[in-house]
Structure formats: structure tokens, C-alpha cells
Amino acid sequence: MTKWLFSLLWLCAVPVQALTIVDDRGVAVELARPPQRIVSLLPSLTEMVCELHACDRLVGVDSYSNWPAAVQKLPHVGGLEDANIEVIVSLRPDVVLLSASSRALARLKGLGLKVVALEPKTQADVQRVLRQVGQVLQVPDAPALWTRIDQGVNAAARSLPAALRGTTVYFEVDGGPYAASESSFIGEMLTRLGAANVVPGALGPFPKLNPEFVVRADPQVIMISDRHAQALQDRPGWSRIRAIRDGRVCLFTPAQGDVLVRPGPRMAEAAQLMAQCLQGRLKGKGP
Amino acid sequence: MSAARIGAAPGLGLLLLAATALLCIGGVAVGSLGWEPLWGRAGGASSILWEIRLPRTLGAWLAGALLGLAGAIAQGLFRNPLADPYLLGSATGASFGVALLLVAVGMSPVSASGWAAHLGLTGAAFVGAVLAVLLTLALAKGVQQTLRLLLAGVVVGMVFGALAALVMFLAPDIMRSMQAFLLGTTAFLGWPGVALLGLVFVPSLAVALALSRALDALSLGESTAMSLGVALTPVRIVLVGAMALATGAAVAQVGLIAFIGLVAPHLVRAAVKPTHRWLLPLAALAGGVLLLGADVLARGLLAPQELPVGVLTAVLGGGYLIWLMHRRPM
Amino acid sequence: MSGIAVSAEGLRVTLGAGEVLHGIDVALPAGRWTAVVGPNGAGKTTLLRALAQLLPHRGRVSLAGRDASAWNHRQRAQQVAWLGQNESGAEDLLARDVVMLGRLPHQAWLGAPSAQDHAAVEAAMRQTQCRDWRDRPLGSLSGGERQRVLLARALAVGAPLLLMDEPLANLDPPHQADWLRIVRDHVAVGGTAVTVLHEITMALHADEMVVMDAGRIAHQGRCDQPATHQALERVFDRRLTVHSLAGQWVALPS
Numbered sequence: 125m126t127k128w129l130f131s132l133l134w135l136c137a138v139p140v141q142a143l144t145i146v147d148d149r150g151v152a153v154e155l156a157r158p159p160q161r162i163v164s165l166l167p168s169l170t171e172m173v174c175e176l177h178a179c180d181r182l183v184g185v186d187s188y189s190n191w192p193a194a195v196q197k198l199p200h201v202g203g204l205e206d207a208n209i210e211v212i213v214s215l216r217p218d219v220v221l222l223s224a225s226s227r228a229l230a231r232l233k234g235l236g237l238k239v240v241a242l243e244p245k246t247q248a249d250v251q252r253v254l255r256q257v258g259q260v261l262q263v264p265d266a267p268a269l270w271t272r273i274d275q276g277v278n279a280a281a282r283s284l285p286a287a288l289r290g291t292t293v294y295f296e297v298d299g300g301p302y303a304a305s306e307s308s309f310i311g312e313m314l315t316r317l318g319a320a321n322v323v324p325g326a327l328g329p330f331p332k333l334n335p336e337f338v339v340r341a342d343p344q345v346i347m348i349s350d351r352h353a354q355a356l357q358d359r360p361g362w363s364r365i366r367a368i369r370d371g372r373v374c375l376f377t378p379a380q381g382d383v384l385v386r387p388g389p390r391m392a393e394a395a396q397l398m399a400q401c402l403q404g405r406l407k408g409k410g411p
Numbered sequence: 412m413s414a415a416r417i418g419a420a421p422g423l424g425l426l427l428l429a430a431t432a433l434l435c436i437g438g439v440a441v442g443s444l445g446w447e448p449l450w451g452r453a454g455g456a457s458s459i460l461w462e463i464r465l466p467r468t469l470g471a472w473l474a475g476a477l478l479g480l481a482g483a484i485a486q487g488l489f490r491n492p493l494a495d496p497y498l499l500g501s502a503t504g505a506s507f508g509v510a511l512l513l514v515a516v517g518m519s520p521v522s523a524s525g526w527a528a529h530l531g532l533t534g535a536a537f538v539g540a541v542l543a544v545l546l547t548l549a550l551a552k553g554v555q556q557t558l559r560l561l562l563a564g565v566v567v568g569m570v571f572g573a574l575a576a577l578v579m580f581l582a583p584d585i586m587r588s589m590q591a592f593l594l595g596t597t598a599f600l601g602w603p604g605v606a607l608l609g610l611v612f613v614p615s616l617a618v619a620l621a622l623s624r625a626l627d628a629l630s631l632g633e634s635t636a637m638s639l640g641v642a643l644t645p646v647r648i649v650l651v652g653a654m655a656l657a658t659g660a661a662v663a664q665v666g667l668i669a670f671i672g673l674v675a676p677h678l679v680r681a682a683v684k685p686t687h688r689w690l691l692p693l694a695a696l697a698g699g700v701l702l703l704g705a706d707v708l709a710r711g712l713l714a715p716q717e718l719p720v721g722v723l724t725a726v727l728g729g730g731y732l733i734w735l736m737h738r739r740p741m
Numbered sequence: 742m743s744g745i746a747v748s749a750e751g752l753r754v755t756l757g758a759g760e761v762l763h764g765i766d767v768a769l770p771a772g773r774w775t776a777v778v779g780p781n782g783a784g785k786t787t788l789l790r791a792l793a794q795l796l797p798h799r800g801r802v803s804l805a806g807r808d809a810s811a812w813n814h815r816q817r818a819q820q821v822a823w824l825g826q827n828e829s830g831a832e833d834l835l836a837r838d839v840v841m842l843g844r845l846p847h848q849a850w851l852g853a854p855s856a857q858d859h860a861a862v863e864a865a866m867r868q869t870q871c872r873d874w875r876d877r878p879l880g881s882l883s884g885g886e887r888q889r890v891l892l893a894r895a896l897a898v899g900a901p902l903l904l905m906d907e908p909l910a911n912l913d914p915p916h917q918a919d920w921l922r923i924v925r926d927h928v929a930v931g932g933t934a935v936t937v938l939h940e941i942t943m944a945l946h947a948d949e950m951v952v953m954d955a956g957r958i959a960h961q962g963r964c965d966q967p968a969t970h971q972a973l974e975r976v977f978d979r980r981l982t983v984h985s986l987a988g989q990w991v992a993l994p995s
Binding site: 490620621622624627628630631632634635637638639640641642680684686 | 790793794795814815817818819821822823825828829830831833834835838839842843845846848850851878891894898
């Protein structure tokens with residue numbers, strides 16, 4: 125009889141560890157036990173998994189995931205658009221973390237793998253997705269991690285002298301020129317630091333601008349990747365912009381660019397980078 | 412000469428010049444705030460007019476004129492009303508050059524300020540376009556047979572297109588910058604760019620005009636042209652050269668703009684029935700009007716955002732062709 | 742004017758896979774109209790094109806006593822006028838612009854046509870009676886109207902030697918008669934005409950005839966001589982006989 129009771133209890137105990145998580149698609153995904161073999165197809169998700177101390181559970185990441193250094197040795201299973209289905213399946217993952225718009229989603233699901241679609245795009249998303257990833261991993265650290273990140277961002281904001289509040293900033297994401305507006309993740313970060321983005325959020329997160337707009341807006345600081353910074357003042361009319369005249373152009377290396385652009389657990393570091401830039405302590409070889 | 416015939420071609424020319432003048436005014440008035448009347452501006456804005464809007468306007472016109480001219484040459488040279496200046500592979504050659512440069516720049520910041528910066532996007536596009544045409548000529552073993560030249564051009568175009576796509580695949584970071592180039596933009600066109608376009612336009616037009624009678628003779632067939640004393644091979648080489656230079660220069664400065672080279676000569680021929688002596692400059696004028704019009708729209712419709720000019724020319728050009736097919740059964 | 746307008750020695754032409762002309766020796770007299778006839782595939786058009794320097798060949802071709810290669814492009818174009826077969830294209834050019842193209846060998850690179858050019862164009866269009874549609878694009882003309890414009894183009898060159906390949910295509914009998922008159926007038930003022938014709942009866946109106954068969958010349962002689970008629974009948978496998986009808990020679994299928 126005791127044996128029966130014990131096995132009944134055991135049977136009840138096992139389902140306690142099963143988890144249902146609702147992902148970005150609104151689909152409820154059921155995980156019988158904490159996943160031990162995880163494939164991540166989004167760099168920000170990779171970083172979250174590692175920050176939640178589950179890096180050793182990753183068996184495969186996408187081609188863009190490059191932080192922390194440990195994931196660089198993992199098998200890279202393709203980019204955002206062209207995930208290598210065969211390799212992913214051969215890794216026998218318990219769960220695949222990817223973005224809802226990934227083309228691999230339907231295929232992997234059809235092949236019987238558990239897929240959880242998560243994609244953080246804004247700061248609020250980071251908090252939410254961090255919590256969801258923590259649920260998937262079944263680790264309790266997510267809320268604490270978020271608090272640390274949030275406090276880090278606040279600290280960076282506080283480190284800026286009051287005189288620098290309201291500095292107008294132009295953040296160029298890509299040639300075109302594509303700018304990061306207020307409604308983008310980068311824009312949100314700048315707002316938290318007290319800077320003013322010259323590109324209004326109504327234009328969408330990454331609008332392709334008329335370069336004349338930037339000349340008119342006359343930002344005090346320009347933030348741009350050092351790859352795209354060539355001949356900034358050769359652009360017609362740009363030599364008049366305050367930021368270029370005063371030399372307040374911050375050039376980011378690709379590694380720094382990754383930190384700034386990815387809505388993920390390195391938000392505090394991103395805030396620090398921007399704060400350093402605004403204070404003029406982050407200048408590359410400049411134009 | 413009947414009175415109705417006098418001035419049909421010059422009449423169209425005047426009309427296009429008037430349209431150009433209007434669009435130039437529009438081009439200088441349309442900026443990041445949309446339409447702004449030019450009168451009553453404060454002094455500080457004149458630098459925007461002079462340094463940004465005027466070169467963009469003139470540059471768009473010159474690039475369109477170059478493409479229209481190259482299109483007319485292509486259609487005369489290949490005796491095909493569907494020929495366009497990109498037929499010899501210059502478009503995808505330029506794309507490949509740009510893709511390679513973007514990758515080189517992306518690999519190290521040193522090159523970003525060194526030779527790559529000096530070469531610049533425009534230089535890479537131009538070199539790519541010219542190299543592609545040279546490769547086409549080599550593949551076709553000269554200009555003796557137009558069919559072989561066309562085939563070689565198609566092959567070279569496809570190969571370079573595939574190579575450019577491969578480069579983009581291997582280095583996806585460049586995709587957004589490539590897209591800006593592929594869809595066409597006058598965003599960073601300054602006075603040096605305008606000067607370059609002008610420097611290419613004048614001799615190209617002069618050379619093409621000098622050979623306008625040869626182009627007319629070619630339209631009657633190769634044998635007839637030869638019998639009339641046209642030395643086919645040197646004439647073809649010079650025309651291909653002019654076409655390649657004109658196309659390369661335009662593509663280098665404003666990216667890949669579709670349809671202008673195809674549609675501008677058709678527009679002219681739909682209005683008048685000219686010999687090449689008139690067709691070439693009129694096609695240039697028409698091309699200039701088309702591209703400038705598209706550029707003004709691209710800047711003005713969603714200001715301060717910009718639409719890619721190539722999308723607008725495809726819409727405008729495609730729409731015109733559809734209307735043409737509807738009106739005159741081919 | 743006597744003499745040889747155009748001649749060939751050992752003329753060989755290879756097109757594609759095979760040799761089309763096998764070592765032709767021919768001398769066409771100046772001031773005469775010579776018709777080149779023969780069955781399909783005999784090489785008539787190829788011979789004419791080789792004489793006009795329009796395709797690569799081996800062997801020697803001479804124009805007016807001088808080796809053809811000694812003439813530069815422009816001189817040759819002023820000496821020889823060519824009217825080809827089935828010329829397509831130029832749909833958008835106006836008829837008068839097409840005829841003006843015939844003056845190309847006399848014109849500079851740029852610069853307006855001279856009064857002489859205009860006069861030659863007018864005369865040519867009057868001769869072929871195509872003035873009525875001078876302002877219409879070529880593409881809008883019927884076959885016969887178009888052919889007359891192209892003929893005017895060839896006449897406008899004002900060259901002493903006229904080489905015409907199937908010039909009667911699309912021409913109705915009255916205009917075929919006009920064409921006959923034009924050729925005769927050209928020869929009467931000292932010009933030379935060499936025409937490839939598949940209408941044997943029309944060809945029999947010429948002064949001389951060159952009969953070709955399978956890439957060689959079977960016979961060359963005057964059109965009114967029995968030897969020429971016999972050569973014709975032989976070359977066409979006796980499926981054609983030459984008769985005299987009301988003072989003219991006619992060829993009828995037998």
C-alpha cells in the first residue's frame with residue numbers, strides 16, 4: 125500500500141516539473157522537464173541564456189551569436205533567415221529558441237521539435253522575455269538579473285552631469301542613411317539617459333532619412349559605426365553640423381555595435397557606452 | 412516641308428526643357444520638410460539649398476539624362492526597342508563592385524579610412540560597371556555580332572548578379588547599405604558628383620551625336636549600313652564605350668535606377684518620329700525629366716523619410732509602358 | 742562607257758558549315774544591266790553580297806578596275822549602292838529620312854544635308870513615286886510602298902553601280918514596270934545595274950544574264966541569245982522554257 129502511495133506521489137511530482145509557456149505567437153508550448161539541450165537562433169536570446177547561467181546547456185547557436193566567448197565554440201547553425209534545419213535536428217535539442225518571424229519555425233515544428241518564439245524589441249520586451257527565458261530554463265534568477273540590469277542603466281543615467289541632459293543625438297544605424305528613432309530600442313536607451321533623439325518616433329524605428337533632415341536638426345552628438353563613418357564630412361552640407369564641427373562623433377567598433385543594437389541583457393553596458401560617448405570619453409579616430 | 416512637320420522634334424525639346432526647369436524649381440524647393448516655398452527664406456537655409464538640394468537636383472537630372480542617352484544608344488545599337496543600357500552587364504557589375512567595397516570596409520576600420528575611402532562607393536561602382544562591359548566584350552570576342560554581344564552581356568550580368576548576391580550572403584551586414592544602392596538614391600550626391608556626371612555627359616552626347624547618322628543607317632540593317640560606308644566595328648566599339656561610360660557614371664552616383672534607359676527613348680518616339688540626331692538629345696532630356704521627377708517625388712512624398720528612387724521610376728516607367736501597350740497594340 | 746564595272750577572280754565564300762561559292766570568276770560590264778538568276782540555293786545573293794564587299798570572302802574582287810580593298814569605306818559607298826532583301830527595322834523613321842540616309846556616303850559627320858542632298862532625295866522619290874508618303878513612318882506603309890521608299894534610298898546614293906537583291910518584292914505589275922524604266926534610265930546615262938531576280942521573265946529584260954547553279958556560274962551571256970536560254974532551261978532541269986511573245990522573251994513553266 126505504501127509503495128502504491130509512494131508511486132502515486134511520484135507520478136504527481138513529475139508533472140509539477142512540466143511547464144507550459146506562452147510565447148510571442150500566443151501559442152502555449154509544453155515542456156515536460158527543464159531543457160538540457162538548447163538551440164538559440166537569436167543573439168539576444170543566446171546572451172540571456174548565458175546570463176542566466178545556463179550557457180552550458182546550449183548545444184547550438186546562430187551565426188551572429190558571438191557573446192560570451194564560450195558560445196563561439198558552439199556549432200553555428202546559420203543566420204536568421206537561413207537556419208540549417210538538418211544540423212539543428214541532428215543536435216537533438218529539447219527546445220529551440222527563435223524569433224516568431226523566423227522561417228525555420230514552421231519547419232522545425234513540423235519535424236517535431238519544441239520551438240519557443242521570443243523576440244525582444246523594446247526595453248519592456250527585454251524584461252518580459254528575460255522572465256520567459258527564465259521560465260523555460262526553470263531557473264529563478266531572471267527577476268534579480270533584470271533588477272541588476274535596470275539599476276545599471278539608471279546608474280549610467282545618473283553618471284551624466286545635468287548639463288548634458290537634453291543633448292541632441294543622431295544615431296545612424298546603416299548607410300542610406302538609416303537612423304534609429306525614438307521608438308527603437310536604441311532610442312529608448314537614449315531617452316533613459318536624458319538625451320534627445322533628433323529623429324522622432326513617429327517615423328518608425330529605423331527610417332531611411334533625407335540627409336538634409338540631419339543637417340537641419342543639427343545634432344550635438346553623432347553616434348555611428350566606425351565602418352560607416354568614412355567621409356562623414358564629405359556628405360554635402362554635413363560639415364556644418366555641430367557634432368562634426370565640435371568633433372563629437374562617437375565611432376563604435378562592431379563589438380560595441382552589437383551591445384548597443386541588441387535588446388538583451390547587456391543593456392547596462394549599452395547605457396554606459398552611450399553615457400561615455402555623451403561625456404566625450406568615447407571618440408574613435410574621428411572624421 | 413509641311414508646316415505641321417516643322418518643329419515637331421524641337422517642339423518636344425522645348426516642352427522637355429520647360430518641364431526640366433519646373434522640376435528644378437521643385438527639386439530645390441522639396442526637402443526634408445516637404446514642399447517649402449523658396450521666397451522669404453532666412454539666410455541660414457541657403458546653405459541647405461546650395462549644398463544639398465541643388466546638387467541633388469542637378470545630379471538627378473544629369474544621371475537621368477545619361478541613362479536616357481545610353482538607352483537610346485542601346486536601342487539603336489542592338490536594333491531592339493526593348494534594349495536598355497544595363498544589357499551589357501554594367502548594372503550587376505556595379506553592384507558587385509559596391510558589395511566588394513562594403514565588405515572590404517567592413518573588415519577593418521583601417522581600410523575604411525584608407526584606399527577604400529578614396530575609391531569610395533562611386534568609384535567601386537564605376538570600376539565594376541566598366542569591368543563587366545569589358546568582360547562582355549571579351550566574351551563576345553569583339554563587337555562583330557550583336558547577338559553574341561547580347562548573349563555575352565546577359566551571361567556576364569547574371570554571373571555578376573549571382574556573385575553580388577553571394578557576397579551579400581556571406582556578409583549580411585552590408586545588406587542594408589546594398590539595398591540603398593540597389594534601389595537608387597541621390598541622398599549623398601554633392602557638387603563633386605555633379606561635376607563628374609557633367610564631365611561624362613558632355614563627351615558622351617557629343618560622340619553619340621557624331622555617330623547619329625551611323626545609328627540611323629544601322630536601323631536599316633547591317634548590310635545596308637555597311638554599304639553606306641559605315642565602318643561597323645569601330646562605330647560599335649565607340650558606341651559601346653560611350654554607353655558603358657554613361658551608364659557606369661550614372662549608376663556610380665545614384666545607384667541602380669530601373670526603367671529610365673528603357674522608357675525615355677520610347678517616350679520620345681511615341682511623340683515624334685525622329686532620326687537619331689534628335690532622338691539622342693531628346694531621350695537625354697526625357698531621361699533627365701523622368702529621374703528628376705521621380706527624385707522630387709521620392710523626397711517629397713514621405714518627408715523627412717525618403718522613398719528609394721528606383722521604386723518610383725519602376726512604378727512610373729512601368730505604368731507608362733502599360734498605358735502605351737493599352738493604347739497602341741504592339 | 743565601256744569597261745568592267747565589277748569583277749571577281751577565284752571568289753570563294755564560306756557561310757556557316759559549307760562553302761557556298763566555289764571559286765567564281767566573273768566580269769560584269771559597265772553601262773549594262775546584268776541579271777543574276779538561278780535556282781534556290783545557287784548562291785546568287787551570296788555572290789552579290791561578296792561583290793558589294795558585305796561579307797568576308799577569299800579571292801579578289803575589283804571595282805571599276807581597282808582592287809576592292811584599295812577603296813576606303815566612303816569611296817566605295819559612293820561607288821556602289823546596295824538594295825538588300827527583306828530589310829526590316831527602321832519602323833519609326835519617316836520615309837524621307839530613310840531616303841536621305843542614301844546620301845550618307847556624301848555627308849560629313851555632322852552638319853545639315855546640302856542642297857544637293859535634298860535635290861537627290863527629291864529626284865529619287867519622284868522616280869519611284871513615293872512622294873505621297875514622305876512624312877509617314879516606314880512602319881505604317883504597305884509592302885509595296887515600303888519597297889519603293891527603300892528603292893529610292895538606293896537611288897539617292899547616286900552611285901554608278903547599283904546592286905539589287907530581289908528588288909521586285911511586294912511590287913505590283915505597274916510598279917514592276919516602273920522599276921524596269923528606272924533601271925533602264927540608270928543604264929542609259931552610263932550607270933551599271935546588277936540585279937538578282939527570281940522572276941525569270943523580268944530578268945530576261947536585262948542586257949546580260951549570269952546563270953548560276955550550285956555555287957558556280959553556269960553561263961554568262963546576252964539575254965537575247967539562244968545559248969543563254971538553253972543554259973536557263975538546263976539549270977532549271979527543263980522545268981522552264983523560254984518563248985518569244987510579242988517581241989519579248991518570256992519564261993514559262995513547262
